[in-house]
Structure formats: C-alpha cells, structure tokens
Amino acid sequence: MPNNLTAKFYLGLMSGTSADGIDLALVDFGQTPHQLVASYFQAFDADTRQQITALYTPGNNEIDQMGVLDKLLATKFAAAVQQFLKQQSLTPADISAIGNHGQTIRHRPNFSQPFTLQIGCSQTLACLTGIKVIGKFREKDIALGGQGAPLVPAYHQAIFADDNRDVCVVNIGGISNITYLPSPISNSKTQAVLGFDIGPGNALLDDWYRSNHDDDPQGIDMDGRWANSGAVNPSLLAAMLNDPYFSQSWPKSTGREYFHLDWLNNYLSNVTIAAEDVQATLLTLTATSIANTVAQISQSGVVIICGGGANNPKLMAEIGQLANNHKVSSATSLGIDNDSLEAVVFAWLAYAFEHNISGNLPAVTGASSSCVLGISHSP
Template sequence: MQPTITLNCPHYSSFIPTKQESIRWYNVPMPRKKLPVYAIGLMSGTSVDGIDGVVLKIADKGELTIHSTVNFDYPKDIKDKIRRLIDRKIMDAQQSENLDTELAQYYAEVVCGLLETIDRKNIAVIGCHGQTIHHSPDSDPSFSLQIGSGAELARLAKIAVVTDFRSADLAAGGQGAPLAPAFHQAAFASKTDNRSVINIGGISNITFLPADDKNDVMGFDTGPGNTLMDYWCRIHFDCDYDNNGEIAESGTIQLDFLDMLLKDAYFEMPPPKSTGLEYFNEQWLKEKLSLWEGRDHATNTDILMTLTALTAKTIADQLNKLEPEAATAYVCGGGAKNRVLITLLKQQTTIIIDTTSALGIDPQWVEAAAFAWMAHRTLNRLTSTLPSVTGASKPTIAGVLSRP
C-alpha cells in the first residue's frame, strides 16, 4: 500500500494516493492568461535539505517579483531515503515508487502553505523541479532522473503542474543543465553592465550575462558546491551542514590536498558541462583521500576547511576568466550563507562579490523562482532553455504538464 500523509491544511483533506496520467505539452492547446499572473515554484536541491517554495508574480512588462515564500525541512527519515536512493542502496522498484509519491505529498504541503498567502484561482501553474536522483548527461543514452510525482501533486493541489524540466534539452543533445541561466537572464540581466550569477547549492554553477544582445549567455556547473562539505559534516561533526562556516573556520587549508583535488579532470573540461552527486560524492572524496600522503597529519576540521576552499577556488577560477568583462558577481543558493566560503571566494578574485538580494531576490529563493518562471513559459508554449548554456541543438519548451 502506498504511504499516506494527512495534510494539516484547510485546502486539503486526508487522501489515499492514486495514479493519474501525465501528458506532454506538445500539441495541447492552452489559453494564455493575461499578465500579471502568479506561478508557484518548488525546488529541492542536491543538498537534500528540504523544499523551497515561492509564489512568483510575473508582470505584463516582464518584471518578476517574489510574492511569498515557504521553506520546508525534510524529516530525517526522508533525507535518509533520498540519500539511499541516490547511493543505489534502495534498489526495490516499489520502494522507489513509494518515495516518488511521498515526495509529491510533501510538495503539496509546501503549496498548501503558499496558498495561505494568495487565492488559489490566481495561480496559473506550479513548477516543481523534483528531487534529483541521478543526472547523466554524457551517458548513451543520456538521462536525468528527478522524483516527486507531478501527476500526484496536480491532483492534490488542484492546479496544473510542470515537472521533468531536463528531458527535452537532453533529447535535443544538451546537458539538461544548468537550467537557471535563462531565468537569471530574465531576472538579473542589465542593459548597461555585464554580470555574473553564482549559484552555490549541492553543486555550484555560474552564469555570465552580457549587457548586449550580441553575445550569448554562458553558464555551466563549476563543480562541488556544498555537497562534499555537507557529507563531511554528517560523518564527522554530527550535523547536516557547516552553519556559517563556523566549524571549518578553525581548520587550516591543506594546500597539497587542495592541489590534488584541483587536478580532477572535470575542472579542466570546457563548457558546456554539468555534473552532480553521481560524480562529486562520498566515493570521489574517499578515493582522493586514499591517495593523499598527508591524511594522517590533518584533522577532520582541516579537511572541511580544504573542501570549503575547493568550492571557493573552482568558482573563483572561472570568475577570473570573465574579468574584466564581468565586474560584479551575485551569489545565490545555500552557499551564500557560508561566511567563510564567501570570504575565501572574495580573496581569490578582484571581481566584486555580492548576493542576489542586491538585485531584488533573496539568495534562498532564486532557484524556486526559476522553476515558477519556467513553468509559466511552458504553459504558454515558450522556450526556457539556452543552447549556449546546455549545448543543445535548439531551445526547448521544457517540462511535462500534469493536469489536476
């Protein structure tokens, strides 16, 4: 029997999950709603910490404004299930299917909270990225798997839902990632200044936004963001992450180990490129540590500080390649809250480092807003992927539409 959750929300009653057919968007006529409209975006990233939800207002001239937000922390058992599935420790198809449905129910909880701030009839669509389990853009065939049933979420929320944002780009020969640069362009580009946007989640990525229309937007994954640091914290410090960098701060960067890590082939690959937890993970780090002769002389705090420096260094190296074209970079994602990480980043580049708050959107909500925006584009048969970023043969209308 499928797991059930009673939603403590006036918008829903108790339910037993049922299956509902998802339909692809192609050739399905949909009326365009007059602007402004509101869309919900839901993001649960590779840090596996929880769900960010936003209501995004899209005005008639393209202005994007955060109307309201909700954050939902995954219960520990859900975090464990997700990580076990990512690590291939859950192989049973029924268990995977149960988690797919269970996550949809948690997404519905977040929608429920957001509907306390706005009338349901004003919401045009929900964009739900889903929880990434595996991203394999360079395999044959390529694929990217996110779980969290869009059909189940649409049934519960009684609002159209767009999920599976990466498959169309992969089918067009692209990496299927990063997807946020198109939103970065819509929300943060300037007509007078070149800008960069850095997202530091489990994986880090960078977007370069040229001021003119003559140059293409560029974006790619730089490598690990918080994922290796978070793993080290769980194993050695009994916490999910290094709050504000306070643990790493008392450690010392092990320069010979950092140099070894930086020699990984991914960092030298030219864009377009993307990566994920299937590459930068526990096994990757263990293999590097096994080859490092200085391991016995370093503390666990030293290792954490070195992993923090790795994230900062790999981002800074790419930023420095953009100088002097991009004078300011704006950070978003959970890494924006890590004071030590941001300090290390600033020390390794002359580019000014700020956060996306300076551009009107708090760093925590940028990714969720991106999928609200993308879902609205999908609903109106508009493309939302950039071939200059993903390497696809064409822009694509991203996502699969599920009706309530």
C-alpha cells in the same frame, strides 16, 4: 492576502541537491516585471533526507526505493503547497500552475544514452493539490542533445544582464553553477552567454560535516565556523582541483552522484589530516573552483552569489579574496530574495510553458535548438 483580482499566480517548487527541504515561491505574472509575492520553506526530516541521498549512487533495490520515494515526495510537496496557500489566504483556483522541478537523484548527460531523473511525481502532486503541474523540465533539452542543465541562465539573463559590465551569477547549492552574461562593451574572453556546473558547492561540505557531527540536528556547518577552525591542506586541495571534471570544457553539468563522500575519501586515503582541516580544504575547493572559473571567462566585472552558499560568510569572504578584478556580492544585497530565487525560476518556467516561451539556451546546454520545456499534468 495578495490581491488576486488582476494577478496571474504561479508557484515554483524546488528541492535542491542539498536535500535540505522544499522551497516554494509564489510569483505574480500579472505584473510587469513579474513580482515575487511570497516564499516558503519546509525542511525535510532526517529520514527523508537519508532516503534521498541514498539514491544519489547505485545501490540495492533502488528501483523500488525510487518508486516509493517518488510518491512520498509528491505528498510532502503537496502538503507544503497546501500549507503555503493557507498561509497566503489563497485557494487552488487562484493558482494557474505549479512549476515542479522535483528532486534530482541522477544526472547522466554524458552516458551513451543520456538521461536525467527528478522524482516527486508531478501527476500525484496535481491530483493532491487540484492544481495543474508542469514538470519534467530537463528531458526535452536532453532529447535535443543538450545537458538538460543548467536551466536558470535564461532567467538570469532577464534579470541580471548589465550593458556596462560583465556579470557572473553563481548559484551555490549542493553543486555550484555559473551563468556568464557578457557586457556588449567589455573586453571579455567570450561574447556568448554561458552557463554550466562548476563543481561541488555545499554538497561535500554538508556531507563531511554530517559524517562528523551526527548529533547536530541542523546538519550544516553554520556560517562556516567549523571550516574556520581548520587549516587548508595545500596538497589535498591541489589533488582535488586536478579532478578531470574541472578541466572539462563546457557545456557540462554534474551532480551529487559524482561529487560525494566516496569521491572525497579517495583523496583522503593517502592523507593523514584532522577532520576540521578537511572541512577548511573543502570550503576552499568550492571558493577556488568558482574563482578559477570566473577568471577563465571574464577579465573584470561583478560576481553575484545566490543559493545557500551566499549565507556562509566564510565562503563569501574566500570567494571575494580569490576573484581578482571582480566585485563579489550576494543577490540579497541587490534586493533579490536569494533563498527563493531558484523556486522563482521554476514558476517562470511553468509560465513560459503555458505561453510558448523557450526555456533553454542552446549555447548553455548544448541542445540543437531552443524549445519550450516541460510536460503538463492535469488534476
């Protein structure tokens, strides 16, 4: 049981674009620096995952589907919070606030009227748990002309910056994104902190695997074994890397409403290729897009990989081979709890909201100014 006599506990709640489940992180901001106390993961069942991914692209009756799922996810979030608190021998009164990222189902920062949409109703979550919830973290940044993403670079800067070398922090979830932290003494191509979405991370790998292994309850290519059984198709890889998103200048952000199976099938329509070769090529697409991005912004330094992709040894090995002049390591190897890192970020954003601390970096998102992010929902 954590010592809560001097603690200021915040919960971070994250459900990523991989739609695999709920990540929770209990963070003590009564310590300097703040400390991760414990973490928790609750997997989604197959039906919930299907309901989420069905909303990544336009379809019939989607407003009703979204409304129902918004509340359903809030009940699942609340159940996970309650189970986690019980596990930690804590009560709702011990928690200052929950930072709820929610589940992104649409991200359209480049529309004529830009918007982003995360569901998992924060008000319902607050009422069910009896804990104040801070949510809607992306909306103000978009209102100020930004992409609303990525939001993790401000946190990455606080924990990973190194005066002696460039640091590139790459999070590989459904989408891969990068935070670039230049060393003041380096010969980097830029001296500004950067952050943006690179492209597909695990999204296409997971979708293609599931479409060919519907009998596998895990639903992922464990350790990249299936990809390892195939061979990369150079022409398919080159065609996918030629997608306009990869050459688009930053700030930029994307999501699974862009990189999905229909996107992949468009490239497969003129190719005869074994399914395992497609998987091998998709893995190399993720690795190559990451390595190319690192080379664009930094001459040498370290690449820290976090997110689910860090658990894929095949993917990690390919990134290591392709990222010339950069040492590639996982966040775990540096003593960081990789699996809970993003949830910790949203605990920090809830803390930042309550302490009037800016949560965005305009150089990263493109917003006109820095600002406090989030909206508070009382029980």
